[in-house]
Amino acid sequence: LKEIQENKGSYFSFQKGLMQQYREFYVGSRKASSKIRLLHVTTAGLDKWFGKMMLAKWRKRQLQLTVLYFNNRQKFDTKLRKLHRKMEHINRMILQHL
Numbered sequence: 001l002k003e004i005q006e007n008k009g010s011y012f013s014f015q016k017g018l019m020q021q022y023r024e025f026y027v028g029s030r031k032a033s034s035k036i037r038l039l040h041v042t043t044a045g046l047d048k049w050f051g052k053m054m055l056a057k058w059r060k061r062q063l064q065l066t067v068l069y070f071n072n073r074q075k076f077d078t079k080l081r082k083l084h085r086k087m088e089h090i091n092r093m094i095l096q097h098l
Helices: 002-006 008-032 034-042 046-071 073-096
Strands: none
Touching (some): 002 008, 002 046, 034 046
16 A cells, blocks of 8 residues: 555556557547547537546546555445446447447
């Protein structure tokens, strides 16, 4: 836990590299998919912004879960189960719309 807290700054500095990867992925996806182009135009680019926000939220949640793992194992297990249910739901939605 101490090591995680000491390196929190470098953990979030890695975020910049992930954002760059997201931008490249988004541009490639927009070129390859008419559905993504339509979504981008329809939302005036808010879909790209939303994706960035979700990436930042995901990284923050990872760090919070890691700290909970060491501080409160029961709460960690509860939150992890909830997260897995959300992931399963999202995966099903994605697979239905492909």
